[in-house]
Amino acid sequence: MTVKYEWANVTLKFITMTTPSRRSLSSDLDETFAALADPTRRAILTRLARGEAAVGDLAQPFDISLPAVSRHLRVLERARLIERRVDAQWRVCRLRPAPLRVAANWIDHYRRFWGERLDDLAALLEQPQPKRRKR
Numbered sequence: 329m330t331v332k333y334e335w336a337n338v339t340l341k342f343i344t345m346t347t348p349s350r351r352s353l354s355s356d357l358d359e360t361f362a363a364l365a366d367p368t369r370r371a372i373l374t375r376l377a378r379g380e381a382a383v384g385d386l387a388q389p390f391d392i393s394l395p396a397v398s399r400h401l402r403v404l405e406r407a408r409l410i411e412r413r414v415d416a417q418w419r420v421c422r423l424r425p426a427p428l429r430v431a432a433n434w435i436d437h438y439r440r441f442w443g444e445r446l447d448d449l450a451a452l453l454e455q456p457q458p459k460r461r462k463r
Contacts, residue, residue, distance in 0.1 A: 353430070356408075360431045363407035368392070369400050376410060376423035383412075383419040 363369055372386055387397040401421060404410045409428065410421050 359407040
C-alpha cells in the first residue's frame, strides 16, 4: 500500500512493507530493534560475529550474574538473532545474521527514501522566489 502526500510541488510517498510469512515483518523488526536496544546484547552479538561461543565465555566480560546474561540471551533468541545448542556440558551460542540483514535493509530503504525527499526539498528551496507585489 502506498500513501501519497503532496505539498508545494513535493510529493512524499510512504510505502508500507508486507510479507506473507507467519510472523509479520513489523513484529520481527520490533523484536530485532528491542533486542538491539540494550548495550549488553549488542556486545554479545559483536562477540558472536567472530564465531560461536559458550554462554560462560559470553558472560565473562560483563559485571553481571550468569542468570542476567541468560536473560539477555533469551531476548536475543526470541528475536531470532542467535541460536543456542547443547554440546556436552556446554551451552553454545551462534549468531543468526538474517534478522540483522532484514533490519539493515529496512533502515537502508528509509535512508534512501528520506535522502531523496531531502534532495527534493533542497531543490525546491534553491529555486528563486517569485517577487511579491507591494500593497
